[in-house]
Amino acid sequence: MGTEALVHLADERVDHRFKGLPPDAEGLTVGELAAQRRNLFTGGFTTPVLALSAERLEHNLTLMETYAARHGLAFAPHGKTSMAPQLFHRQIEHGAWGITLAMPHQVRVAREFGIQRVFLANELLDPAALRWVADQLAADADFRFICYVDSVRGVELMDAALTGTARPVDVVVELAAGEGARTGVRTEAECAAVADAVAATTTLRLVGVAGYEGEVPQPDPDRVRAWLRRLVALAVDLDMAGRFAGCDEIVVSAGGSAWFDAVADVFTEIPELSATVLKLLRSGAYVSHDDGHYRRITPFTRIPEEGVLEPAFRLWAQVVSRPSPEQAFVNAGKRDAAYDLDLPFAQVVRRDGEERPATGVSVTALSDQHAWLRTTPEADVEVGDWIGLGLSHPCTSFDKWQLIPVAEADGTVVDYIRTFF
Amino acid sequence: MGTEALVHLADERVDHRFKGLPPDAEGLTVGELAAQRRNLFTGGFTTPVLALSAERLEHNLTLMETYAARHGLAFAPHGKTSMAPQLFHRQIEHGAWGITLAMPHQVRVAREFGIQRVFLANELLDPAALRWVADQLAADADFRFICYVDSVRGVELMDAALTGTARPVDVVVELAAGEGARTGVRTEAECAAVADAVAATTTLRLVGVAGYEGEVPQPDPDRVRAWLRRLVALAVDLDMAGRFAGCDEIVVSAGGSAWFDAVADVFTEIPELSATVLKLLRSGAYVSHDDGHYRRITPFTRIPEEGVLEPAFRLWAQVVSRPSPEQAFVNAGKRDAAYDLDLPFAQVVRRDGEERPATGVSVTALSDQHAWLRTTPEADVEVGDWIGLGLSHPCTSFDKWQLIPVAEADGTVVDYIRTFF
Numbered sequence: 001m002g003t004e005a006l007v008h009l010a011d012e013r014v015d016h017r018f019k020g021l022p023p024d025a026e027g028l029t030v031g032e033l034a035a036q037r038r039n040l041f042t043g044g045f046t047t048p049v050l051a052l053s054a055e056r057l058e059h060n061l062t063l064m065e066t067y068a069a070r071h072g073l074a075f076a077p078h079g080k081t082s083m084a085p086q087l088f089h090r091q092i093e094h095g096a097w098g099i100t101l102a103m104p105h106q107v108r109v110a111r112e113f114g115i116q117r118v119f120l121a122n123e124l125l126d127p128a129a130l131r132w133v134a135d136q137l138a139a140d141a142d143f144r145f146i147c148y149v150d151s152v153r154g155v156e157l158m159d160a161a162l163t164g165t166a167r168p169v170d171v172v173v174e175l176a177a178g179e180g181a182r183t184g185v186r187t188e189a190e191c192a193a194v195a196d197a198v199a200a201t202t203t204l205r206l207v208g209v210a211g212y213e214g215e216v217p218q219p220d221p222d223r224v225r226a227w228l229r230r231l232v233a234l235a236v237d238l239d240m241a242g243r244f245a246g247c248d249e250i251v252v253s254a255g256g257s258a259w260f261d262a263v264a265d266v267f268t269e270i271p272e273l274s275a276t277v278l279k280l281l282r283s284g285a286y287v288s289h290d291d292g293h294y295r296r297i298t299p300f301t302r303i304p305e306e307g308v309l310e311p312a313f314r315l316w317a318q319v320v321s322r323p324s325p326e327q328a329f330v331n332a333g334k335r336d337a338a339y340d341l342d343l344p345f346a347q348v349v350r351r352d353g354e355e356r357p358a359t360g361v362s363v364t365a366l367s368d369q370h371a372w373l374r375t376t377p378e379a380d381v382e383v384g385d386w387i388g389l390g391l392s393h394p395c396t397s398f399d400k401w402q403l404i405p406v407a408e409a410d411g412t413v414v415d416y417i418r419t420f421f
Numbered sequence: 422m423g424t425e426a427l428v429h430l431a432d433e434r435v436d437h438r439f440k441g442l443p444p445d446a447e448g449l450t451v452g453e454l455a456a457q458r459r460n461l462f463t464g465g466f467t468t469p470v471l472a473l474s475a476e477r478l479e480h481n482l483t484l485m486e487t488y489a490a491r492h493g494l495a496f497a498p499h500g501k502t503s504m505a506p507q508l509f510h511r512q513i514e515h516g517a518w519g520i521t522l523a524m525p526h527q528v529r530v531a532r533e534f535g536i537q538r539v540f541l542a543n544e545l546l547d548p549a550a551l552r553w554v555a556d557q558l559a560a561d562a563d564f565r566f567i568c569y570v571d572s573v574r575g576v577e578l579m580d581a582a583l584t585g586t587a588r589p590v591d592v593v594v595e596l597a598a599g600e601g602a603r604t605g606v607r608t609e610a611e612c613a614a615v616a617d618a619v620a621a622t623t624t625l626r627l628v629g630v631a632g633y634e635g636e637v638p639q640p641d642p643d644r645v646r647a648w649l650r651r652l653v654a655l656a657v658d659l660d661m662a663g664r665f666a667g668c669d670e671i672v673v674s675a676g677g678s679a680w681f682d683a684v685a686d687v688f689t690e691i692p693e694l695s696a697t698v699l700k701l702l703r704s705g706a707y708v709s710h711d712d713g714h715y716r717r718i719t720p721f722t723r724i725p726e727e728g729v730l731e732p733a734f735r736l737w738a739q740v741v742s743r744p745s746p747e748q749a750f751v752n753a754g755k756r757d758a759a760y761d762l763d764l765p766f767a768q769v770v771r772r773d774g775e776e777r778p779a780t781g782v783s784v785t786a787l788s789d790q791h792a793w794l795r796t797t798p799e800a801d802v803e804v805g806d807w808i809g810l811g812l813s814h815p816c817t818s819f820d821k822w823q824l825i826p827v828a829e830a831d832g833t834v835v836d837y838i839r840t841f842f
Contacts, residue, residue, distance in 0.1 A: 023529065023550065023552075024549070024553070046526065080756075102790040105441065122791075123741035123804075128443060128467050129444065132445070154741070154805070180745075182750060183741065183750050185744070318547055321572065322574075323571065324600075324607065334817060370603060382574060383546065383578065396755060399756060399821075
């Protein structure tokens with residue numbers, strides 16, 4: 001079913017649902033439009049249009065495949081970032097163990113497109129969603145699904161929802177990243193109580209431990225490593241207490257996009273346990289990377305010898321108004337660009353097919369459908385110009401676009417990425 | 422075509438594309454699911470799920486219909502808010518002249534669903550989009566389309582893109598709301614120059630003036646009225662200069678969601694012009710209203726005798742973690758809730774079918790897929806509870822949901838609203 005669904009994405013009609021795409025492509029299928037290899041700048045695309053770089057996307061996919069392999073990590077990239085089944089499959093072709101997700105509706109998308117291993121990095125207590133998961137497990141012996149538990153009450157609610165189901169649901173205890181951090185059990189004693197609660201059910205099976213070092217309070221390399229060592233020690237303690245008896249694999253998972261170097265380091269310290277250890281890294285933002293938040297926090301700034309991620313998004317918008325020498329407005333706003341961590345960055349100006357740096361141009365605010373640009377005297381910006389904007393935060397960039405052109409460096413659009421948010 | 426497309430919305434399959442909907446409804450059509458009249462709380466919906474109140478939606482539609490009629494205003498509610506063709510049609514059934522939009526891709530959605538009058542409250546310079554508009558005008562003599570112009574260069578670019586088209590595109594001069602405000606011509610002299618530029622083309626026809634009083638710097642009732650009087654004076658001056666010769670209707674348009682009382686007042690002062698005046702109000706947020714920004718700024722606080730809008734959205738999320746007495750986490754985040762003007766407001770807690778005020782519970786932050794709740798000692802919140810959240814800013818609430826259940830007060834879901842962003 002899944003691969004078939006993936007193939008059928010090319011049969012979708014290009015129509016009013018997909019902003020930025022050429023109006024004169026109405027009625028073509030996505031596959032037909034891709035085969036035309038239109039140019040992003042001259043092929044009838046309308047602004048604003050978000051484009052992914054074909055080369056940079058491939059570079060990032062390859063870099064993290066190499067990184068995970070070099071460090072002996074299994075990789076379940078966080079799919080919430082893109083929610084793009086085509087990218088999920090490319091990640092798996094690039095060696096990923098499976099896909100991490102945050103919400104059961106995201107798991108539905110992944111299952112529709114044939115993803116066989118899902119790590120749900122979240123608590124899941126919704127009875128309707130749990131019954132759906134149980135049905136998926138019952139219908140497909142090869143479907144591997146793991147989710148978090150972090151409270152005895154949560155275990156009880158899961159157990160009640162799952163009573164009578166065929167296969168137990170695999171769970172990992174989530175260890176919180178510290179006091180005041182996000183979800184997760186705060187103390188090792190409580191972890192043991194949650195493990196006890198799991199053991200008391202027949203509907204759940206404890207298979208490991210997990211957490212998110214990105215929420216360590218006031219993070220620095222030492223604090224993050226200290227917490228990762230707590231996580232490893234928790235796995236060891238639970239294993240010594242026989243909590244993973246019967247598991248053919250023990251899961252130890254951490255790793256967002258800011259500290260995977262520390263995860264790689266500390267996970268080398270995991271001793272031999274009673275079963276094979278699946279060291280599962282979950283970074284997701286790498287796939288597109290960005291020009292802001294993730295550019296600043298990526299571990300590759302600390303380990304340049306291992307490579308560098310490349311920002312793969314550029315949002316193209318048109319200058320529609322230039323009411324004063326200090327101001328210009330482009331036709332992309334909160335509906336089109338991420339704005340939760342940084343405003344977009346004006347990078348280049350395109351006029352008459354020529355591209356140059358957007359010197360003296362900066363984004364100062366977003367309205368729903370406009371970006372406000374401030375221009376200094378050295379800025380050369382006219383009504384009608386296209387501005388190429390860099391973005392910050394892949395998750396809130398992808399989620400504003402349902403069909404994203406993938407363009408090669410010369411502007412040739414070679415593919416379209418469908419998202420499901 | 423349009424009405425047919427509207428009817429066909431009920432034939433869409435309920436599937437992985439639509440978060441929050443019951444997994445066990447997979448494969449039903451939207452119409453079949455609506456006919457089941459499931460209950461939002463017991464019918465298998467999964468959290469998070471955004472719901473619209475059927476009664477409040479109808480109340481708001483009726484209130485603004487009455488308001489516009491009482492004040493002699495034509496009404497083109499801003500459709501960018503919901504991007505929901507079903508709501509566009511209900512707005513038109515409630516007396517609206519047409520629909521205001523901000524972007525050409527939004528006009529494509531409106532046209533697909535048979536909207537015959539579109540006011541594009543924005544500059545439109547994109548050649549591909551302009552050609553598409555020209556084709557729409559050529560193919561349908563009953564399609565009325567009006568957009569902004571605010572620069573001579575913009576007029577020249579439009580003219581170049583439209584050369585050879587069958588019907589001229591109707592335009593209005595956009596008057597900026599002041600120095601440093603958003604788009605629009607800053608001075609009356611420049612307005613005259615833009616009107617000259619339009620007159621020099623055969624592809625464009627000047628039909629009026631427009632602007633957005635919501636961008637008046639440091640707005641108060643006096644400043645907003647002063648700017649509205651400038652807009653009216655501009656219409657009078659352009660008319661006396663013969664700029665609207667040949668028009669059977671002169672458009673004067675203003676009015677967002679914060680100052681439509683001032684618009685109603687000042688537009689009564691419009692004198693007789695050389696043709697009938699279409700006084701066009703464009704407020705859009707009223708359709709759902711909200712529990713934050715628009716609750717604070719709605720003109721109905723100044724004119725309570727004319728009615729009150731009711732917040733129609735509630736976002737339901739589940740408590741998935743309660744790691745300390747001061748903290749709880751629900752499974753809705755930036756992907757699900759507006760966060761650009763205010764964080765969501767915890768309003769009610771539901772447990773075992775009982776609903777009570779969310780005393781002592783507040784939202785302090787959003788992650789991508791979680792809301793962080795702070796709880797005081799008086800808060801009674803457990804893992805598994807549903808929290809009903811109020812939202813701020815309709816535009817950034819609608820755009821996170823593609824199929825939104827419409828529920829009556831007892832939870833019966835009677836309809837589903839499809840959005841196209």
